[in-house]
Amino acid sequence: MSKTPDSAVRTYIAQHRAAFLDDLAxxxxxxxxxxxxxxxxxVRRSADWLAAxxxxxxxxxAEVWATPGAPAVFAEWPCDDPRAxxxxxxxxxxxxxxxxxxxxxxxxxxxxxxxNRLHARGAADDKxxxxxxxxxxxxxxxxxxxxxxxxxxxxxxEGEEESGSPHFRALVEEHAARLTADVVIVSDTGMWSExxxxxxxGMRGLAECEIQLHGPDQDIHSGSFGGAVPNPAxxxxxxxxxxxxxxxxxxxxxFYEGIVELTDRExxxxxxxxxxxxxxxxxxxxxxxxxxxxxxxxxxxxxxxxAEVNGIGGGYQGPGSKTIIPSSAMVKLxxxxxxxQDPDLIExxxxxxxxxQLPTGIRHxxxxxxxxxxxxxxxxxxxxxxxxxxxxxxxxxxxxxTREGGSGPAADLQEVLAAPVLFLGISVPSDGxxxxxxxxxxxxxxxxxxxxxxxxxxxxxxxxxxx
Amino acid sequence: MSKTPDSAVRTYIAQHRAAFLDDLAxxxxxxxxxxxxxxxxxVRRSADWLAAxxxxxxxxxAEVWATPGAPAVFAEWPCDDPRAxxxxxxxxxxxxxxxxxxxxxxxxxxxxxxxNRLHARGAADDKxxxxxxxxxxxxxxxxxxxxxxxxxxxxxxEGEEESGSPHFRALVEEHAARLTADVVIVSDTGMWSExxxxxxxGMRGLAECEIQLHGPDQDIHSGSFGGAVPNPAxxxxxxxxxxxxxxxxxxxxxFYEGIVELTDRExxxxxxxxxxxxxxxxxxxxxxxxxxxxxxxxxxxxxxxxAEVNGIGGGYQGPGSKTIIPSSAMVKLxxxxxxxQDPDLIExxxxxxxxxQLPTGIRHxxxxxxxxxxxxxxxxxxxxxxxxxxxxxxxxxxxxxTREGGSGPAADLQEVLAAPVLFLGISVPSDGxxxxxxxxxxxxxxxxxxxxxxxxxxxxxxxxxxx
Numbered sequence: 006m007s008k009t010p011d012s013a014v015r016t017y018i019a020q021h022r023a024a025f026l027d028d029l030a031x032x033x034x035x036x037x038x039x040x041x042x043x044x045x046x047x048v049r050r051s052a053d054w055l056a057a058x059x060x061x062x063x064x065x066x067a068e069v070w071a072t073p074g075a076p077a078v079f080a081e082w083p084c085d086d087p088r089a090x091x092x093x094x095x096x097x098x099x100x101x102x103x104x105x106x107x108x109x110x111x112x113x114x115x116x117x118x119x120x121n122r123l124h125a126r127g128a129a130d131d132k133x134x135x136x137x138x139x140x141x142x143x144x145x146x147x148x149x150x151x152x153x154x155x156x157x158x159x160x161x162x163e164g165e166e167e168s169g170s171p172h173f174r175a176l177v178e179e180h181a182a183r184l185t186a187d188v189v190i191v192s193d194t195g196m197w198s199e200x201x202x203x204x205x206x207g208m209r210g211l212a213e214c215e216i217q218l219h220g221p222d223q224d225i226h227s228g229s230f231g232g233a234v235p236n237p238a239x240x241x242x243x244x245x246x247x248x249x250x251x252x253x254x255x256x257x258x259x260f261y262e263g264i265v266e267l268t269d270r271e272x273x274x275x276x277x278x279x280x281x282x283x284x285x286x287x288x289x290x291x292x293x294x295x296x297x298x299x300x301x302x303x304x305x306x307x308x309x310x311x312a313e314v315n316g317i318g319g320g321y322q323g324p325g326s327k328t329i330i331p332s333s334a335m336v337k338l339x340x341x342x343x344x345x346q347d348p349d350l351i352e353x354x355x356x357x358x359x360x361x362q363l364p365t366g367i368r369h370x371x372x373x374x375x376x377x378x379x380x381x382x383x384x385x386x387x388x389x390x391x392x393x394x395x396x397x398x399x400x401x402x403x404x405x406x407t408r409e410g411g412s413g414p415a416a417d418l419q420e421v422l423a424a425p426v427l428f429l430g431i432s433v434p435s436d437g438x439x440x441x442x443x444x445x446x447x448x449x450x451x452x453x454x455x456x457x458x459x460x461x462x463x464x465x466x467x468x469x470x471x472x
Numbered sequence: 473m474s475k476t477p478d479s480a481v482r483t484y485i486a487q488h489r490a491a492f493l494d495d496l497a498x499x500x501x502x503x504x505x506x507x508x509x510x511x512x513x514x515v516r517r518s519a520d521w522l523a524a525x526x527x528x529x530x531x532x533x534a535e536v537w538a539t540p541g542a543p544a545v546f547a548e549w550p551c552d553d554p555r556a557x558x559x560x561x562x563x564x565x566x567x568x569x570x571x572x573x574x575x576x577x578x579x580x581x582x583x584x585x586x587x588n589r590l591h592a593r594g595a596a597d598d599k600x601x602x603x604x605x606x607x608x609x610x611x612x613x614x615x616x617x618x619x620x621x622x623x624x625x626x627x628x629x630e631g632e633e634e635s636g637s638p639h640f641r642a643l644v645e646e647h648a649a650r651l652t653a654d655v656v657i658v659s660d661t662g663m664w665s666e667x668x669x670x671x672x673x674g675m676r677g678l679a680e681c682e683i684q685l686h687g688p689d690q691d692i693h694s695g696s697f698g699g700a701v702p703n704p705a706x707x708x709x710x711x712x713x714x715x716x717x718x719x720x721x722x723x724x725x726x727f728y729e730g731i732v733e734l735t736d737r738e739x740x741x742x743x744x745x746x747x748x749x750x751x752x753x754x755x756x757x758x759x760x761x762x763x764x765x766x767x768x769x770x771x772x773x774x775x776x777x778x779a780e781v782n783g784i785g786g787g788y789q790g791p792g793s794k795t796i797i798p799s800s801a802m803v804k805l806x807x808x809x810x811x812x813q814d815p816d817l818i819e820x821x822x823x824x825x826x827x828x829q830l831p832t833g834i835r836h837x838x839x840x841x842x843x844x845x846x847x848x849x850x851x852x853x854x855x856x857x858x859x860x861x862x863x864x865x866x867x868x869x870x871x872x873x874t875r876e877g878g879s880g881p882a883a884d885l886q887e888v889l890a891a892p893v894l895f896l897g898i899s900v901p902s903d904g905x906x907x908x909x910x911x912x913x914x915x916x917x918x919x920x921x922x923x924x925x926x927x928x929x930x931x932x933x934x935x936x937x938x939x
Contacts, residue, residue: 040792102794108690168792195696209695213793222757223575226906228676228878229662231808232778233769234753235762239781242712242803245705286701290689290799293833295702302700311699314706315796316787321804325507325635326680326841327569328806328879329782329906332757336709337788339795341698366760374793411695412795439693439796 011398013148014458018140018451025140025454026123026447028058030116032098032132033125039075039099039168048075048164051098055135055162056080062139063146064160070180072172075099075164079180082142082158090468091157092461093186095418096135096193097166100127101439108441121447128445129436134192135162137431137450141457148458155465159186163414166193169213170414171375177421188388188464189418192453194409194430195438197278199446202400203407204392205428209310210342210379211412212351216244216359217335218319219368224329231330235366238319241334247362248312248338252298255312255340259354265344265381267308274406275303288434307408311341341410348376378416382426391463392427392456399455411438429456478865480615481925485607485918492607492921493590493914495525497583499565499599500592506542506566506635515542515631518565522602522629523547529606530613531627537647539639542566542631546647549609549625557935558624559928560653562885563602563660564633567594568906575908588914595912596903601659602629604898604917608924615925622932626653630881633660636680637881638842644881644888655855655931656885659920661876661897662905664745666913669867670874671859672895676777677809677846678879679818683711683826684802685786686835691796698797702833705786708801714829715779715805719765722779722807726821732811732848734775741873742770755901774875778808808877815843845883849893858930859894859923866922878905896923 018025037051038044052069059067059080067080078098103113103126111117116125123133142154149155161184163173177184197203220237221230250256267275280303282294296305305311319334321327340351352373363369382389384406393404409428419426431453437443485492504518505511519536526534526547534547545565570580570593578584583592590600609621616622628651630640644651664670687704688697717723734742747770749761763772772778786801788794807818819840830836849856851873860871876895886893898920904910 040794042791102788102790108799211695211795213795215793220758223904223907223909225757226878227778227780227782227806228678228808228876229901229905230756230758230773231780231806231877232776233761233763233772234756234758235760236781238784239712239715241784242709242715242781245709246713248706248709289697289701290692291687291697291701291833292835293702293831294700295831295833296700305700306697309699311694313694313698313797314703314709314787315694315794316789316798317705317708317801318785318789320781320783321569322783322785322802323569324509326682326804326806327507327782327906328678328680330780331783332575334784335789337793339694339698339793341695364760364762366758366762368759409695410698411693434696437690438696439794440690442690 010148014144014455017144017147018454021140021143022451029133029136032136033116033127034114036114037099037164038102039165041102045075048099052076052078052164055098058139059160062143070176072165072176074172077161077163077176079183080160082154084155084157085153089156089465090187091159091185092464093159093161093184093189093422094138095161095189095191095415097131097163098135099164099167100130101167110442122444123447124442124444126443128443129432130438130443131166131193133445133450134430134432134453137453138192138457140454144454144458145461149462155461158461159184166413169211169375170377173414174417174421177417181421184422186422186424187468189415189422189424189426191413191415191426191428192430193413194428195432195434196430197405197407198433199449201279201405202396202402203405204389204396205407205409205430206384207344207381207408208379208413208415209410210346210348210416211377212340212342212348213338213374214355215335215337215372217333217370219333220366221330221332224332227328227330234330235364236330237334237367238331240363240367241317241319241336244359244362245314245317245336253295254297255310257312257354257358260310260351263345264310267304278303278405278407306410308343310343310346313339315339341412342379344379344381346379348378377412377414380416380419380426382428386425387467388425388427388464391460391467392429395456395460395463398459399452477615481611481922484611484614485921488607488610489918496600496603499603500583500594501581503581504566504631505569506632507569512542515566519543519545519631522565525606526627529610537643539632539643541639544628544630544643546650547627549621551622551624552620556623556932557654558626558652559931560626560628560651560656560889561605562628562656562658562882564598564630565602566631566634567597568634577909589911590914591909591911593910595910596899597905597910598633598660600912600917601897601899601920604920605659605924607921611921611925612928616929622928625928626651633880636678636842637844640881641884641888644884648888651889653889653891654935656882656889656891656893658880658882658893658895659897660880661895662899662901663897664872664874665900666916668746668872669863669869670872671856671863672874672876672897673851674811674848674875675846675882676877676879677813677815677883678844679807679809679815680805680841681822682802682804682839684800684837686800687833688797688799691799694795694797701797702831703797704801704834705798707830707834708784708786708803711826711829712781712784712803720762721764722777724779724821724825727777727818730812731777734771745770745872745874773877775810777810777813780806782806808879809846811846811848813846815845844879844881847883847886847893853892854934855892855894855931858927858934859896862923862927862930865926866919896927
């Protein structure tokens with residue numbers, strides 16, 4: 006019996022596994038933290054590194070695209086058959102801030118392999134998931150004997166995703182002609198678990214703001230003045246407390262207006278997943294669930310909008326005590342949005358609400374960062390089946406459906422390119438995105454390689470069938 | 473006409489003014505910050521400096537008294553008449569934390585004279601007010617031709633007042649025999665204003681705590697987990713919001729139990745003071761008053777207990793954003809207490825209240841610092857009249873009555889030494905205690921010298937009259 010394409014793919018991956026991991030580790034060593042201005046040079050280095058690596062992989066075109074912020078990388082590998090469909094893969098090469106003192110066991114930018122795990126900031130979010138496409142396309146060529154991919158393959162790997170993608174939409178609009186695609190594949194999401202491979206059908210959107218509160222012009226003595234003037238740290242607390250009502254629903258007027266509620270079928274599919282609350286709490290490093298009344302935990306994290314405090318600060322935070330009324334305080338809030346919510350309307354609602362919460366004598370300023378729109382893929386979309394089949398071959402299991410609580414600029418791609426957006430991600434919840442000791446499961450990373458190796462042929466075949 | 477004692481005192485002070493200010497500046501250069509462990513060596517240096525200076529002033533005894541924390545200074549200058557009353561002056565030589573970047577125009581520990589103002593951390597709180605007693609007693613001797621003070625004069629200058637005086641009561645108890653006094657004079661308070669000299673008749677007490685709140689074991693992704701687990705920064709906000717009800721009354725059950733309410737006469741005396749809210753707000757560097765319903769601003773700061781947030785912190789406070797649910801958050805609270813409130817009962821009440829506010833899944837720890845009891849001098853106390861007369865001669869004006877919103881260990885002295893406590897302070901609200909650019913008005917500082925110069929004779933005379 007001749008070698009099947011599946012075993013050829015596996016053989017090729019096994020042969021190139023070591024070099025693949027070494028290369029990924031090199032990339033992970035670059036601290037491409039887009040939120041910290043000090044690391045701007047590293048984000049640029051990361052883009053240059055990736056463009057060079059994509060050239061080396063075989064992409065005839067691999068360019069660094071400047072933005073007013075951090076650069077993106079674009080690469081293109083046309084199919085020798087001009088009738089083949091065009092696929093645009095999206096990911097990001099910037100990472101969350103990370104410092105050893107946040108609780109990392111090792112340097113976050115010095116990758117370490119322990120067992121089946123590769124630990125580093127960005128290992129799962131998102132460098133690992135971008136990188137599986139490099140070996141994926143090589144395995145696809147090796148197993149099929151092709152010299153070009155079965156699809157016109159494009160990659161757009163942005164550098165500001167962890168900062169809310171402030172220039173991404175403009176970038177996509179600027180380069181829309183070169184980015185044009187029949188299908189967008191987003192590789193920046195996760196699966197249910199190691200045992201239950203899944204395809205994600207939607208992501209939440211994100212609106213973020215920082216609220217600065219100003220009281221006295223300088224810190225004043227809490228004995229001399231305490232009890233008689235407004236305290237901005239108290240105001241910050243009261244503002245935070247006013248975010249939610251007693252049912253843990255967001256209490257900002259208009260917040261839930263127009264949201265797309267889950268259908269009965271979607272609720273049923275979610276309920277079918279083997280959800281183990283104890284296990285989930287371990288992944289969440291938390292000891293109790295807490296959230297909007299009337300919804301399950303899965304509904305809360307995937308299909309319900311939220312308001313979370315990401316940071317709060319004011320007054321004296323050093324050792325010992327300081328009996329002051331602080332001059333100022335600060336709250337950083339983020340809102341996860343679901344389909345039907347418009348970030349512009351949310352910003353307006355938050356601004357009106359905040360102004361109403363604050364006592365006379367507390368001045369405030371609200372700064373909103375760039376927002377990310379929510380995104381939802383119809384369950385009956387035909388291209389979803391290609392992804393499901395490719396994953397099925399890689400994983401040898403039934404593929405189920407999830408959503409993703411996190412946010413990405415997928416909705417911008419969908420809007421600007423007028424192309425359906427599909428999700429292909431192999432990260433699992435325990436990977437610790439944004440947390441200390443982030444890791445990726447190496448076996449799953451290689452299943453991602455394998456899925457990518459199968460996907461281009463399936464998409465191309467089904468595209469021809471469909472057209 | 474022969475020189476009056478008053479003009480002799482003034483002449484002596486004028487002659488020694490420059491050296492007095494130079495000496496004070498030397499002392500202010502020592503950053504004796506008791507709340508910061510790094511400055512422990514400076515607090516000790518400050519004590520040594522003061523003991524040496526008191527020796528030089530003429531005190532036959534001047535000792536540094538060790539405590540388990542920062543040292544105090546004790547000095548004694550007996551009267552040659554053994555029947556003279558004994559007076560114990562209390563002050564402190566430690567200061568609040570201060571750093572240039574908090575908003576100081578100049579180095580907080582490099583004293584600068586601008587016009588009539590001497591700027592430095594501790595200029596008013598409390599080194600300046602301790603120091604006026606040195607020139608005061610010399611002027612008293614020079615003007616009266618005495619070789620010893622008219623009272624048995626003792627000074628106890630502690631080194632941990634800005635840290636809540638954790639070892640002060642034990643120190644006083646340990647040395648009670650040497651500290652025994654007929655009257656305690658506390659020089660760590662203020663006057664109404666430059667134009668309206670006043671004597672303070674009470675101080676608020678102080679209880680302080682830090683509440684640590686723990687949620688997830690590490691920071692977790694607000695997209696993956698947001699909306700479904702408790703957020704300790706949110707919990708911190710809700711705790712702060714629960715401190716006060718909608719009338720700005722402290723909402724901790726039992727907080728107001730047993731407090732000594734103002735009498736009608738006290739309310740009337742307070743209402744007689746030339747209070748100008750606009751002016752007061754400028755001093756408070758604030759743009760609006762805010763406090764307990766049903767009370768005037770003066771009542772709120774002097775005679776009503778409070779709950780203030782001195783610091784709050786949790787999650788990401790750096791530049792940009794970080795979409796996390798933080799692992800922990802922290803709140804530093806202080807409670808000003810009035811007569812009738814027991815710090816031990818307040819601690820119990822706060823502990824019960826805090827535990828009830830927090831959702832399942834948020835662990836907490838509360839640490840209370842050492843408390844200071846509230847203190848109230850009866851308006852009809854005869855020794856108060858000596859202070860009023862001495863101040864009257866120095867200021868040439870009617871002396872009125874105030875209270876002090878701040879806190880000091882006066883109540884411990886009153887309790888342990890069984891002696892009445894009087895207040896002699898010349899600081900004014902604009903001095904900026906605990907704030908950047910703290911200063912003392914040099915003219916008032918010299919009126920303090922003058923008052924001290926008159927006080928010992930008046931007290932001695934009236935003591936003899938009384939006994």
